[in-house]
Amino acid sequence: MSHALSHVTVLDLSRVLAGPWAGQVLGDLGAQVIKIERPGLGDDTRGWGPPFLRDMHGNDSADAAYYLCANRNKKSVTVDFTTAEGQAIIRDLARKSDVVLENFKVGGLKAYGLDYESLRSINPRLIYCSITGFGQTGPYAARAGYDLLMQAMGGLMSITGRPDDEAGAGPQKAGVAVTDILTGLYACIGILAALAHRERSGVGQRIDLSLLDVQVSCLANQAMNYLVSGAAPRRTGNAHPNLVPYQDFPTSDGYIIIAAGNDAQFARLCAVMDVAALANDPLYQTNQQRVLNRRTLIDTLSAITVTRPTAHWAAALESVGVPAGPINDLKAVFEDPQVQAREMRINLPHPIAGTVSLVANPLRLSQTPVTYRSAPPPLGAQTREVLAELLAMSSAAIDALHAKGII
Helix, strand or coil: CCCCCCCCEEEECCCCCHHHHHHHHHHHCCCEEEEEECCCCCCHHHHCCCCEEECCCCCEEEEEHHHHCCCCCEEEEECCCCCHHHHHHHHHHHHCCCEEEECCCCCCCHHHCCCHHHHHHHCCCCEEEEEECCCCCCCCCCCCCCHHHHHHHCCCHHHCCECCCCCCECCCCCCCCHHHHHHHHHHHHHHHHHHHHHHHHCCCCEEEEEHHHHHHHCCHHHHHHHHHHCCCCCCCCCCCCCCCCEEEEEECCEEEEEECCCHHHHHHHHHHCCCHHHHHCCCCCCHHHHHHCHHHHHHHHHHHHCCCCHHHHHHHHHHCCCCEEECCCHHHHHHCHHHHHCCCEEEEEECCCEEEEEECCCCCCCCCCCCCCCCCCCCCCCHHHHHHHCCCCCHHHHHHHHHCCCC
């Protein structure tokens, strides 16, 4: 059975995370993804270690773990497109492609004749996805942007971290580059929409995607809390701004997350903790009242949870349908029986390491499941293959380009 996107070729000129994440998802769905990299250097993240992938002798390879997270199911082709011959290669590949992914600064590819207008003139069906920090328009368009900056400027850090009146207060970034990842996912959505439109119209289009736009759009309920009330939400640590109790609680051996999402769950929580009367207390009977009286309720519940271990509360609360669980480190995550049952860790053969472990794609499609055809490739591993098969270049022509340092 053909894969969902086996008819699609993606020319990936992006690097670091947002663009490569989009390319990897498209590759998992079956697309042929050609990753263009700088000869001798490659994607910046290849050097973002330690840790580095170990070879079969236990020595560090040239590829950092960071690079491995976003580059499976791709073919690495090294091309110096600052040269005329390199630009010609990219244009020839664009003629054969359905999608171009790039995350250069605004106007950065125009000097090489690889901007949207230039490539559209040779391939009107091309879908050209540009990812930048601030978008193609606006007063900040020319500025560079990175995930941390977007978490700050886009408001996420202002609502992440402990409240001002607690120890360790202050704005915090998320533990992973969530703005980049969300932007990669939005890029996939935009590309799939553009492919659907092209099926009906025969015409490609440009996608203008901004990290800042994505971060602002993903403020979700917190953005609406501000727009409706006019009051900027404050940091609440691990607590939910609109639900109580919905946060971490101390236990005798660590912490537990308790997420009571409605009044019925709160009542069952109180029963398990032998304080059933709290559920009928006017101060706590409804979520609205619990939010208004958050501090006293959390103090009361914390004094109870700290008397028993995490496992006790997790089992007791789950038995009555109250969502609860431990705060796992990454070792515990990949040892969790549910994570293992869902096969979220996969192993793929790798030419340098022998085998490499990767995190699986969470999509579960019944008719066109994702596939894992190849591990993240060593730099330039498929240059000859792609130039010979896709562009019908002779071995002599490829050797000549290699001798000049163009590939």
